[in-house]
Amino acid sequence: MNIGTSIYTWLHGRQIGQDQFGNRYYEHKSEPAVGYKRKRWVIYNGIVEASKVPAEWHAWLHYTAEAPLETEHEFEWQKEHLPNLTGTRYAYRPPGHVLEGGKRAAATGDYEAWTPN
Template identity: 60%
Template sequence: MDVGTKLFTWMNGKLVGEDAYGNKYYVHRRGVLRDGHEMRWCMYKGLAEASKVPPEWHHWLHHGTDMVPDGTELRQFAWQKEHQPNLTGTPYAYRPPGHVLEGGKRDKATGDYEPWTPA
């Protein structure tokens, strides 16, 4: 987040809520419309990582609802997992067996593999 975004938020933003991760959500103080919708945005806590926005706030940010999430309507299912950040491009990213950074040696082909060769 840069100084311009902080300044814009300070001058024009009206805080409407905060999520469990500490991200803060704003609307334009004067009700300015963009594409027929009020301006809504998020100020991330820490690194700006879009995957840190919970589903109910994502729904609100993208004008799926006008009701500001308060956490009471959120239904949790047994199969849902806790949020994990997107680790792509970090040392903790998933690398399958055979990946160059995992030694570069993959299992032998099972016999049904035929490499393509140009004709």
């Protein structure tokens, strides 16, 4: 973490909560000026990657929801939040991708390949 961010957080921040990834969420201690909102920010645990912020905390950071509570109800259809895996070995690669062997399923005959004359 940047030393400036650490000092600013120590002087002006009040920790609101923490998510399952270890990211910590802060809000400015003092009251904002009339017509403004309190500044909110996140201190990432590990690599700084915006997609590591779960939806409920994203909504809080953007002033659209209250801070999520530890006891919030989760539905059985909800999936665990995953950060963006692009560029990692866990990234999705469709069939036929070069890194998946480069072999795609045969064409179904609904098109004719172009060949130059």
